[in-house]
Amino acid sequence: MMNHVNSTLRRIAPQLVILAGVLLLNFLVFPDFFRIEFQHGRLFGNLIDVLNRGAPTALLCIGMTLVIATRGIDLSVGAVMAIAGAVAAALVVDGHSWQVALLGALCAGALCGAWNGVLVAVLRIQPIVATLVLMVAGRGIAQLVTEGTILTFVNPGLVHLGSGTVVGIPTPILIWLGLGLIVTAVVRKTALGMLIEAIGINESSSRLAGINSRVLIISVYLISGFCAALAGVIVAADIKGADANNAGLWLELDAILAVVIGGNSLLGGRFSIIASLLGALIIQSVNSVILLSGMPPEFNLVIKALIIIAILVIQSPTVKHALYILRASADPLPPGSIKEAKESPQ
Amino acid sequence: ADLTIGFSQIGSESGWRAAETTVTKQEAEKRGINLKFADAQQKQENQIKAIRSFVAQGVDAILLAPVVATGWDNVLEEARDAEIPVILLDRTVDAPDDLYMTAVTSDLVHEGRVAGQWLVDETAGAKCDIVELQGTTGSSPAIDRKTGFEEAIAGHDNLTIVRSQTGDFTRSQGKVVMESFLKAVGGENICALYAHNDDMAVGAIQAIKEAGLKPGEDIKIVSIDSVPDIHLAMANGEANATIELTPNMAGPALDALEAYLADGTTPPKWIQTESKLYTLNDDNMAIYEMKKDLGY
């Protein structure tokens, strides 16, 4: 047990360090950054904002981590968010209860995910292209539901999901934390995680070992669609309206980035959802630096790009390897290479 | 014979844009015009492609809502050579004016100026720190509305913009950015919000409410477009002013076109639409009811 915690900690150490670094940067540009108050029945502060605003990316990256572990990618999550938000809004506007709306949205998301999964697993279309189809068409479907308008609603139950609080903590934070824990538990307490990794590493071997790769691949896309739907509902609930055109726009890139910053390989295989979630928080903290710094908006992208490049360079296998050598050279034992065949020439 | 007109629309990136599309389609239907609609998904290259395709099809006229002012010379020349009149909607272009028949637009800088002037009048010399929610970085409404606003408040030392960040013209970004303004500046230190469109203002109103402040009172809110939801907010006293950008650009455009086709009357090069200021003195509930079915 202790062992397990230890190895998890070791796995996510780089992400923790980077997160601490970016939060420190926040503190430097805005000294009140770490102040948290209890105001108007809710926790209030920049740190809470990071957790709260990180919710959509965090939710997306839960599903995305699993998809990427199977060597896939899901570009459609942003569009699925729009669809789910539109469905939820349309349902409450039609007079249904928020529970029905939530259920409807989640079903829509899962359906989208299943569609992607079928394209990838059954029709064997490459993941990027398969999900590109829904990425392009999905926003259209969402607009079809809202008929191009921003569909606003007032249903307090649904609104609560986006901007409400439970014992002072914003609901979105609880949702992503909860879902993250549940999925992690399901994946690690059963054999699901290992089987998904096996498929990602060598699908042909896995299939010959009797793994039902088709069903597993469909399910990871389904989970991804489900997570996206939840994110979509939250985003819509947050602004009390479904904005089919802009909800989740380009968020798929942030989700993928989060997974990579979480140290997961885009080539599939070993994965850690917790590390991805930390990745999502890191991205949100970067956004927070940009907002708090008060720089003119035309510098936003350059700043974001530079911070991300710095993070990725620190995380890159080569730099890690160099650090390892540096540390190991202090040891009496001869330094070995950690990877076979991957050593950089010179 | 029936007129066939091509309409190259930018996209459907905002409620206002959707309303413009709806109104244009309605106006065409009213006049018995066969409207070919092409949505460019926010891309200029798609608009150019659409115009070229309209020319290849031999439509009778083209309505163009250009996504950006530059880069139209070549394709407009092709339309002129094919003797197809082009009318610009809601934005003009940087091309010689013999390349199009007329432009039906509002004045974006003027809109910003009206918003600024309203704030100048409203504060009446009292000190006021303003936060600004810009439109999508680089888009011409964002640039022009900023310019106009700054022109209007220039010389009024009581008015200063303390924070300005982009909210991408969307509600959710409007809310997120407003949240960060509230934390970074402190809600009590903000006296007014100027948002480049109503959607961002609607998002910001929610952020202000969640921070425990009263939008419209603690923080005055002025924005542009006059979409139904801002009127609803104004009816509730949560926003203070909006400047209308009418979605009906096609009406005047088609009037001009029909006159031209009937007896060759050449319209003026610029048909300016009104930038009407709505404040709490108007019957906002009635305006909301009137506008809410226009497809915003």
Add this chain to the structure above:
Amino acid sequence: MIRSTHLPLLITIATFLLAYTLCGWQYPAMLSTRVLANLLTDNAFLGIAAVGMTFVILSGGIDLSIGSVIAFTGVFLAVILRDTSIHPLLAFALILLITISFGAAMGAMIHYLEMPPFIVTLAGMFLARGAAYVLSTDSVPITHEFYDTLQSLYWKAPGGGRFRLTGLIMLLTFAAGIIAAHRTRFGQNVYALGGGLQTARLMGVPLAKTTIGIYATSGGLAGLAGIVFSLYTSAGYSLATVGVELDAIAAVVIGGTLLTGGTGFVAGTFFGILIMGLIQTFIVFDGTLSSWWTKIVIGGLLFGFILLQKGLTWATTLRRKPAPEFAAQS
């Protein structure tokens, strides 16, 4: 000689011809030289960028930065031609140098730091777009008379179609790309990389040189595409060509290149571009689709083409010889 490896290419060509015939049958005006010329002119910048993308994808990588690089190129040219008096040709050389180095830098990061291309080029995408913003958020017109000269170079075909210089540049780029892919060592190394990085390494393929070369090519071609785009619009605009990388990827894939790398053809990409252009032209000719139906139809047609291609490939391989299911490269 028709070989089994050429099959996807033939299928793409067949798909295009079939689709074009159907379009022409529906709207005879689509067979005019105007539409043909438009297909070339309007897609010139996309085609040029897609050639670079083809190399990248053949090597098993991906380049998400090209849309931003095109926009940056446009803004850079516009700003430099506005603020200085240097000749556009010199400016072209300068920007090509910049974009090639930018691509090479990304390639170097990918190779030496062993980072996945998806992420490196994603960062590149942010950086290039951000740099464009920093140069100018306004859309800047280009008024140099050299631009007018270049723009006036076209051949007006009977029927009103104008075949412009930019279309010719695209065709030349494709020709060069085809030769480079199949008849040079660099091209072969690209295919080798796509076949398997470790294996290619053991076979003695110079990985560093090739990887850097690939992304430099892609960057350079994105720069050329940016020049063509600036000729196309006579302006530089930092918000231009958002998402073009996805169009390019779609064109490459419709053209029969596998995203996993190693198999595909530059010529296929050409037809992929034409197919995408055809879809758009068809939608405009139809003219009845609302904004959202436009998206759905584009997505649906994209899906249809992929499915058609899958189906044809499947049908033909079934007849030839069944590859054991598990042996198919996953």
Add this chain to the structure above:
Amino acid sequence: MASAIGPVLECKGISKFFPGAIALDAVDLTLYPGEVHALLGENGAGKSTLIKCLTGAYRRDAGTIVLENREISPNSTQESQKLGIGTVYQEVNLLPNLSVAENLFLGRQPMKRGLISQRKMHAMASDLLAEFGLVINPAEPLSSYSVAVQQVIAIARAVELSGKVLILDEPTASLDRDEVELVFSVIEKLKARGLAIVFITHFLDQVFEISDRATILRNGRVIGTRRLAETTQTEIITLMLGRQLEARVQDRAPAETGDILVELRNYGRRGVIEPFDLTVRKGEVVGLAGLLGSGRTETANLIFGAIQADQGEALLEGGKISLKNPREAVAHRFALCPEDRKNDGIVGDLSVRENIILALQARQGWFRPLPKAKVNELAEAYVKALDIRLASLDMPIRLLSGGNQQKVLLARWLATNPAFLILDEPTRGIDVGAHAEIIALIERLREDGLALLVASSEMEELVAYSTRVIVLRDRRQMRELKGEEITTANIVSAIADEPMAGAVR
């Protein structure tokens, strides 16, 4: 003979450390021109690692390499190729997406006016392959040929590249007798040309047939170098294993002992394998013999559902079953140890432990995870039973030596407790010690009542354990040999489709 001339290549004190393992410990190796030098050792002894250090695929941690009196330090395989060292690495390392000719001449394509001349390249490729007895279309992609053909192509490429030294790491593992002869004749030619050739294999008779000297490695250390003319197989084996290998006397088990377990009727797939009938009884080992490309692998894959049959029916203990995919086969307690272990066998980044339990876990379903204790127990038991050499059960399987990977795969399937075990080239890349163990294991499994189907190119091996042998040719079952008929000579003549000597049918 060669010692009068100086050595071509001299390695001194080469060391390579991996976390948890010392793969090479100050290894010396000297190669003289015109000699074939065998590199021998158990699985995991460090042979492949030595080759990789030598050719720059790995960076060595210590030691010097001297090529023709000049110290070299290749940093990449490209560099070593330029220095005239051609290498065939253990797993076939060619590119499946390129054509045969492109694979052969990658990096050295014939140029004409600055461009590659395809025509010339194809002509050169055809000529080169003809030397190895391969008449194939060099324009076809490599992936359309079997592993064995690919192996020959890899050898041809290395031969082309080697100006001074040719290194072959288990080149003959998937070749049958005829191909081996062809490869040997090429080696003889190169030898005469004065090349130094390093030859790694686990087939000792091949070593004695072609090699002049042998260096034996054990646990990363050089145990000794012997002139083969002056030594015996027993000595070599003793050096390799550090113990003597007790000879086993086999008495052939009677054929058709138990009840019928699996029966296939008119089973086949168009274009892949002609329809065939096959019954396998409990407690028998059916051998599949045939030349390369004769369809042994296809037969195995078809039965396991890796390829779907399009005609015929399958019965298990008299009841009809469907075998549409491996999952269904596994559910019927079938098991298949595939031929291509790199692509179809191992899951490289998973740990050895996970690789062992993979099939069992897949059969149990994801929601019923094997308890940790059970997993460890299984893994440790098989590591011990099959003598798998590893630093830790947690290391990724791809870091294991080839032979040890093969054993892990065997463990994976044994862990599922199969009723019907299909082995495709089970001893490929396995050292002599383990080879004997695996043959003994097959015997033991048969005695336990398992039904086994074994495809192998090693006829002696088939003769040793089969109770029945089916000979394939051109994807068609040619003949069945039973009991006393099973001799190498009979298999050979069956393959050649000559009347059988001895027994009457």
